[in-house]
Amino acid sequence: MMKHVHTSFDEAVAPIQDGATLLVGGFGLCGIPEGLIQALQRSGVKGLTIVSNNCGVDDWGLGLLLKKKQIDRIVASYVGENKEFERQVLAGELEVELVPQGTLAERIRAGGAGIPAFYTPAGVGTKIAEGKEVRTFDNQEYLLEHAIKADFSLVRAQYGDTYGNLIYNKTARNFNPMIAAAGELTIAEVENLVKPGDLDPAAVHTPSIYVDELIVGEQEKRIERKTVADSK
Template structure:
């Protein structure tokens, strides 16, 4: 049995100022909506956040950004957030941009205990300036170091009380690899089932990677709604 929190406030109660967090999701899909809101209300500061992007101005990680809780952001895409742009240009926010495939592999490697790897992504671009490269079979590769986090906040569809997790469709995105790369992983789920209710072959993240569970209803906002005129 894993720790099953009674509130989102309790679930984030041990996150402290200055910690490094991984936050699952891609755009607004698969983000741990309620954990992010609870973290905003907790008002912890100077966070380093590793996530594909920083949400939008009024939702997702954009809530933490607006509240000046994020000191540094490691992302692959930052184009939908005006407050993000403002803080970067004013020097309030430190940003490290990473090619999306490299970001995913850095996180996966961290969860697998692999300290670094070589990739062709970024070679010959400003990303590679001042960094180690090496040639393999006549092609140049860039050394990328793995990423881990003090806490990973992830989102799933179902989990059993042992902490085995199932994601739904594209909400799977970064969540499984972040679950493995966090020293502590807290999973926000839509449905909690009994041990044995999940078939072994449908489990995406085994319970060994999950330390806490919290059940909640998500709004599932659409990032950019387009309708016919």
């Protein structure tokens, strides 16, 4: 079945209302749905709960939504590149749940797979364990962690066909495949949209069953932090 292909980013995010929970793909600035995030900023939607590996930087990615105070709560594994994030947390303006990176990935994957919860040794004996069930298996303690699902999933792919099959570019694969599977409605921002049959089935990372809508857009692909050497 052909997926709906939006003609504008503003149209694509129009169903996202105040208070929605969003899963957003990417790692740092790699593989983020740039156009969809900018459209959310323009929409002015607020009270969002964001689940993502991190929250972008001050002037790009999810940092754009932070700047306009559109996010009330974020679930993430790393937040060290965003000064506005730090300011809002210290001022009590932003609720944060920090999750070990592997645990975050598995909670999202479980959400997409229909698994309600799982046990992991990550976080045992730390603040992360507070209030969580602990069980012992083979003489080792494990925490019960619950799956994560969301109202919407926003992902970015290098290639997509009109059926919704997606291929991600190298490390832009990161969190995108599992996030695509865990949203009630998944919108994929693709750089290149092709006809069914143009993609090698063996190369597809996200099957069409997980994708609901598509939007085509170019990417700036900003670099989060540059490391350069003297030209000697």
